Amino acid sequence: MSNKIFKKLLIFFASILIISCSPSEKKIIEKKNIYPLEDIYKAAYQKFEEGSYADSIKLFELVEKDYSYTDWASKASLMRSYIYYETSNYILALANLQRFKKRYSEKKDLPYVEYLMAMCLFEQINFVSLTQENTELALKQFNKIVNEYPTTSYATDSKFKIDLIYDQLAGKEMYLARYYIKRQKWNGALYRLNNVVKNYQSTVYIKEALHRLVEVHYILGNINSAKKYASILGYNYNDSDWYKKSYTVVTGSNILLEKEKQKKTFKEKVKRLFR
Numbered sequence: 001m002s003n004k005i006f007k008k009l010l011i012f013f014a015s016i017l018i019i020s021c022s023p024s025e026k027k028i029i030e031k032k033n034i035y036p037l038e039d040i041y042k043a044a045y046q047k048f049e050e051g052s053y054a055d056s057i058k059l060f061e062l063v064e065k066d067y068s069y070t071d072w073a074s075k076a077s078l079m080r081s082y083i084y085y086e087t088s089n090y091i092l093a094l095a096n097l098q099r100f101k102k103r104y105s106e107k108k109d110l111p112y113v114e115y116l117m118a119m120c121l122f123e124q125i126n127f128v129s130l131t132q133e134n135t136e137l138a139l140k141q142f143n144k145i146v147n148e149y150p151t152t153s154y155a156t157d158s159k160f161k162i163d164l165i166y167d168q169l170a171g172k173e174m175y176l177a178r179y180y181i182k183r184q185k186w187n188g189a190l191y192r193l194n195n196v197v198k199n200y201q202s203t204v205y206i207k208e209a210l211h212r213l214v215e216v217h218y219i220l221g222n223i224n225s226a227k228k229y230a231s232i233l234g235y236n237y238n239d240s241d242w243y244k245k246s247y248t249v250v251t252g253s254n255i256l257l258e259k260e261k262q263k264k265t266f267k268e269k270v271k272r273l274f275r
Contacts (some may be wrong), residue, residue: 037067041076053083074104081116091118103119111145115154118142122161128171135172139165163202170200170209177212207233211242218249226250 044059056079063076077100084093097117101110121138142158142165149155175190193216196209210233217226230246237243 003138037063037070037072040066041072044076044079048079048083053087055161061188074100074107074109076111077104078109081113085116085120085123088123089123093120098181111149111152111154114141114149117156118145118161125165125168128168128175132169132172135165135168139169161261166200167203167205170196170203170205173200174208177209181212181216186200186216186220205239207237207242210237214246214249223250 040059040063044056044063047053047056047059054166060076060080060083064073064080064152067073067101075222077096081093081100084090084096094117096219097120100107100113118138118141121134121141124134125138126132126134139162145152145158146155146162173192173196174268177196180186180189189212193209193213195206196203198214200206200209210229211234214226214230214233217223217229232244233240233243233246
């Protein structure tokens with residue numbers, strides 16, 4: 001039944017027939033057929049479920065065009081945006097969502113629209129070695145959702161995505177810091193490392209950033225600064241491998257060996273008490 005409906009609906013796109021033989025002849029325009037809303041929407045959704053996305057989009061466009069005065073028009077528009085997102089056509093999805101916001105600004109679906117826009121940007125985030133423009137835009141969009149729709153499930157997921165984005169941005173800073181360290185461009189390295197310590201303390205890169213600060217300051221002869229960052233690293237991440245490396249840098253000795261020496265010294269002191 002749905003395929004028959006679909007075939008009939010395709011005729012719609014040829015329903016206005018203009019026959020033009022010469023400039024002097026009259027143009028004949030056939031009457032346009034309007035198909036029932038329910039039939040069009042059902043056929044569009046079925047095509048979506050079957051994975052016939054191009055056909056589904058055409059039919060949802062038809063709903064929005066012929067029934068723009070109904071609530072189904074905005075639903076059809078959202079379905080088109082989701083199909084674009086699902087098929088990785090993020091640019092088209094974003095353009096359609098922007099149009100939705102202008103045309104249906106009073107609709108209750110706006111939190112979902114903002115979230116889908118954020119996800120379109122999130123899916124376009126590049127590797128840390130590449131530009132992070134979409135990462136910054138996604139962060140801004142997710143923050144907007146958290147601030148404007150704090151009680152929605154979209155806000156909950158947005159907070160999780162924000163944490164992932166911070167890791168991404170911190171990863172970019174660390175990528176550049178390593179690049180500068182390798183080329184002995186110390187000022188550039190310090191700038192990037194300080195960005196991580198200042199702005200991305202909750203990310204997975206904070207321990208490495210503190211250790212690299214120890215290394216760079218030690219190389220530059222800023223021993224007090226090196227010790228300061230080693231102390232911060234030790235206070236917060238005493239059991240991390242990065243702290244063990246920093247300890248070796250500032251003391252010139254292996255922290256594991258030093259701990260073993262301390263244990264032996266303590267045992268000797270205890271033995272003396274009972275001699």
